[in-house]
Amino acid sequence: MITKANIKYIQSLQHKKYRDENNTFFAEGIKVVQELLSSNIFECEAIYCTNEGYELLSKTIVNTYSNKINIIEDFELQKISALVTANCILAIFQKKYTDSSINIANKLTLVLDDIQDPGNLGTIIRTADWFGIKTIFCSEFTADCYSPKVVQSTMASLGRVNIVYGNIREQLKKNEHIKKYAAVLGGKDIRTYKKIEEGFVVIGNESKGISKNIVDMCEEKISIERVGEAESLNAGVACAIILFAII
Amino acid sequence: MITKANIKYIQSLQHKKYRDENNTFFAEGIKVVQELLSSNIFECEAIYCTNEGYELLSKTIVNTYSNKINIIEDFELQKISALVTANCILAIFQKKYTDSSINIANKLTLVLDDIQDPGNLGTIIRTADWFGIKTIFCSEFTADCYSPKVVQSTMASLGRVNIVYGNIREQLKKNEHIKKYAAVLGGKDIRTYKKIEEGFVVIGNESKGISKNIVDMCEEKISIERVGEAESLNAGVACAIILFAII
Incomplete structure (x- = not known):
C-alpha cells in the first residue's frame, strides 16, 4: 500500500x-x-x-x-x-551536500558547459568516477544530476563525485593558476599530451560546443584526431577518450 | 497536407x-x-x-x-x-543493402553481442565512423540500427558503416585466422597494446557482458584500467576508449 x-x-x-x-x-x-x-x-x-x-x-x-x-x-x-x-x-x-569550495589543486577537474542530455551527463559522471575524478563543475544550464534519467545512467557514481552547479566562468577565474583545457574540434591532438596531473578539462554543449567566452579563458585547445568521416563525437564519448588519454 | x-x-x-x-x-x-x-x-x-x-x-x-x-x-x-x-x-x-561478405582483412572490425540500448548503439556507430571502422557485425538481439532512436544518435554515420546482423559466432568462426579481442572486466590493460591493424573487437551486452561462448573464442581479453570506483563503464564509452587506444 x-x-x-x-x-x-x-x-x-x-x-x-x-x-x-x-x-x-x-x-x-x-x-x-x-x-x-x-x-x-x-x-x-x-x-x-x-x-x-x-x-x-x-x-x-x-x-x-x-x-x-x-x-x-x-x-x-x-x-x-x-x-x-x-x-x-x-x-x-x-541529496548530498556538495562543497563548492572543494580543493582542486593537484587534481583533474571536469567542467561541463551546458551538457543537456541527461544520458550524456550520467555517462560523464560514471566515466569520471571510473577515472578517479573527484569534482565536476556544471554550468547552470547543464542537466540536473538528480533527474531520474541521470540517476539511472550514473549508478552509484552519483554519490562519489562532487557535482557543483554554478557560474563556471567564475569558477575558472577563481582558479586562474590552474591550466584549462578546452575540448574543441581542430585543437591540438590529445595524443601529444602525456599524463596531466592538474587542470580543468572543459566539455561543451552537444550541439553548440563550449561558449566562446569560456574557450577564450582556456590556455589549451585539445582534440581527438579523426581517422574516419563522422562529423563529431558524442559529448560523453569525447570526454571519456580525453580522460583516458591524459590520466 | x-x-x-x-x-x-x-x-x-x-x-x-x-x-x-x-x-x-x-x-x-x-x-x-x-x-x-x-x-x-x-x-x-x-x-x-x-x-x-x-x-x-x-x-x-x-x-x-x-x-x-x-x-x-x-x-x-x-x-x-x-x-x-x-x-x-x-x-x-x-535502407541500404549491407554486404555480409565484405572484406575484413587488414582492418579492425567491431562485433556487438546484444547491445540493447538504442542510444548506445547509435553512439557506437558514430564513434566507429569517427575512427574509420568500416564494418560492424551485430548479433541478432542487438538493437535495430534503423530504429528512430539509433538514427537520431548516429547522424549520417549510419550510412558510412557497413552494419551486418546475424550469427556473430559463425562470423567469428568463418574468420578464424583473424585475431579476436574481447572487452571484459579484469582483462589485459588496453594501454599495453600498440596499434592493432587487423582484428575483431567484441563489445558485450550492457548488463551481461559478452556471452561465454563468444569470450571463449577470443584469443585476447582486453580491459580499460580503473583508477576510481565506478563499477563499470557505459558500453559505448568502453568501445570508444578501446578504439582510441588501438587505432
Whole structure:
C-alpha cells in the first residue's frame, strides 16, 4: 500500500523544482537501487518494491532497511515510476551536500558547459568516477544530476563525485593558476599530451560546443584526431577518450 | 497536407517489422535530416517539414529534393514523429543493402553481442565512423540500427558503416585466422597494446557482458584500467576508449 499523498510526492520528484524543495530524489531498478543502498552515500528515505523486487534485494539490505521497505502492487509502482515500464523497485534518497569550495589543486577537474542530455551527463559522471575524478563543475544550464534519467545512467557514481552547479566562468577565474583545457574540434591532438596531473578539462554543449567566452579563458585547445568521416563525437564519448588519454 | 495512409505508414516505421517489410526508415530534426540528405548515402523517399523546417533547409537541398518536400502543419508532424516534441522535419529513406561478405582483412572490425540500448548503439556507430571502422557485425538481439532512436544518435554515420546482423559466432568462426579481442572486466590493460591493424573487437551486452561462448573464442581479453570506483563503464564509452587506444 502506498498513500495518495506519497504517490503525489514521488511523482513531483520528477521535476527539479520539487527535488530542490524537498532535497530528495529517487532511483529505480534493482541494480541502481541496490548499489546506492550498499554504498551508503545517500541517506535513504523510503523504498517501494513489488514482491519480485523484494526477492531480489540482498539479505543485508533487507535487514538494514527493514523499517523503510514498503511492498506495493505492480500498478502502484507504475504510478510512481518515471519509466515506461516500472522496474520492480524505487527508492527515495536525500541529496548530498556538495562543497563548492572543494580543493582542486593537484587534481583533474571536469567542467561541463551546458551538457543537456541527461544520458550524456550520467555517462560523464560514471566515466569520471571510473577515472578517479573527484569534482565536476556544471554550468547552470547543464542537466540536473538528480533527474531520474541521470540517476539511472550514473549508478552509484552519483554519490562519489562532487557535482557543483554554478557560474563556471567564475569558477575558472577563481582558479586562474590552474591550466584549462578546452575540448574543441581542430585543437591540438590529445595524443601529444602525456599524463596531466592538474587542470580543468572543459566539455561543451552537444550541439553548440563550449561558449566562446569560456574557450577564450582556456590556455589549451585539445582534440581527438579523426581517422574516419563522422562529423563529431558524442559529448560523453569525447570526454571519456580525453580522460583516458591524459590520466 | 499529409494523407491518412501516409500518417499510418510513417507511424508503422517505428516498428522493426514494418521497416523490414518496406525496406525504409525515417530520420527527424534538421541536423540529422540535412546531413543524411547531403551525404547522398540513402535514397530519400519523402520529406515532411513545417514552414520552420523548410526555412532551415539549405538551398541546394531544396533544389535537389523539391519534388519530395511536403510542407505540413505542426500538428501533422507531431502525428508522424517518434519524438515527444516533433522537431520541424522528418524524412523517409530507403535502407541500404549491407554486404555480409565484405572484406575484413587488414582492418579492425567491431562485433556487438546484444547491445540493447538504442542510444548506445547509435553512439557506437558514430564513434566507429569517427575512427574509420568500416564494418560492424551485430548479433541478432542487438538493437535495430534503423530504429528512430539509433538514427537520431548516429547522424549520417549510419550510412558510412557497413552494419551486418546475424550469427556473430559463425562470423567469428568463418574468420578464424583473424585475431579476436574481447572487452571484459579484469582483462589485459588496453594501454599495453600498440596499434592493432587487423582484428575483431567484441563489445558485450550492457548488463551481461559478452556471452561465454563468444569470450571463449577470443584469443585476447582486453580491459580499460580503473583508477576510481565506478563499477563499470557505459558500453559505448568502453568501445570508444578501446578504439582510441588501438587505432
